[in-house]
Amino acid sequence: MEPLAHALIYGGETTLANALLAHYREIGVTNDEFLVYLQFKRLMDQGDQFPDAAVVAKALGETTNTVFQRLHEMLAKKLLTIESVTGADQKIHDRYNFDGLYDKLVVALKQPERTTVTTNNTEPAVNPRQKVFTTIEREFGRPLSQIEMQSISKWFDEDHYDPDVIELALREAVLRQVYNLTYMDRILLNWQKRNLTTAQQVEAERQRSIEQRLNSAPKPQRQTGQNARPKIPLFKIGEEEKK
CATH class of the missing domain: 1.10.10.10 (Winged helix-like DNA-binding domain superfamily/Winged helix DNA-binding domain)
Incomplete structure (x- = not known):
């Protein structure tokens, strides 16, 4: 043979x-x-x-x-x-x-x-879960491993995180140049403990935190006495100061 x-x-x-x-x-x-x-x-x-x-x-x-x-x-x-x-x-x-x-x-x-599933020439609706997978891969600049795929699936199936919230956690990680799921998981867990379950709640909390920092920042005080800045003469260069 x-x-x-x-x-x-x-x-x-x-x-x-x-x-x-x-x-x-x-x-x-x-x-x-x-x-x-x-x-x-x-x-x-x-x-x-x-x-x-x-x-x-x-x-x-x-x-x-x-x-x-x-x-x-x-x-x-x-x-x-x-x-x-x-x-x-x-x-x-x-x-x-x-x-x-x-x-x-x-x-x-x-x-x-x-009923048999039919296809047409229109583009199918984007699956929010699939969009998260694709976005994470794009931001990480590499394919996800099987273990990473399983971890992300648990965010949906066990933790029930909102897809938009996951993408916000991804944005936080990317802004800090930390490209791993462990860091994202800590962000998501922190938001969950604070009952921030929607993207709107996360954004509102972020804005509130920014306003709080601005309001608590020390305001500049007007200097007096010897430390006061000299006044700038109000005349054009080349002209004599009026007495």
Whole structure:
């Protein structure tokens, strides 16, 4: 047998539920996201539970950043989670979990009447969560790691931070040239403790703080006696001062 034929036969197969192939669009999965999922599933079926996004990008002919973008979108839709598990070596390892995709599929299949998602030429509405991911990546000047993606998702799913508030925290971090999520998390936690849960409340508190500092600043006093500044003569240069 030819080596190539042998590799094709024994290289393994990736199985997929026909129901998912038929209805993935109905649960909000785009064609691009589905292709990314297939590539990750291929690698995971081969034993790699946390595949390198660069490997997937190469297989798809895309950039690694594009693959991360698709992962962001699937995290936002709760089709994907990133878990930390203890491996056989007793160390903590991360792994992808796409169970959410099948959970949504089951719900869709139970619906008495399913409607197919249609597309048109109009631009889709911007997902606020996805906008946060994209903005942070742009300001940080690099793709987010899987752990960072998970941390941002927790801000939405567990802490329930408003997207606009997260972007304000990002602005604070960038102004101080601190490009990490830990600093942003401290800002968000501080605002939460002060019950600042909306962008309007944060901005109002910032303005109040500025006014308070201005009002408490010492005002300059008029100098008298020997320390007083000399008066400036009110005549033009070249003219004699009138007696």
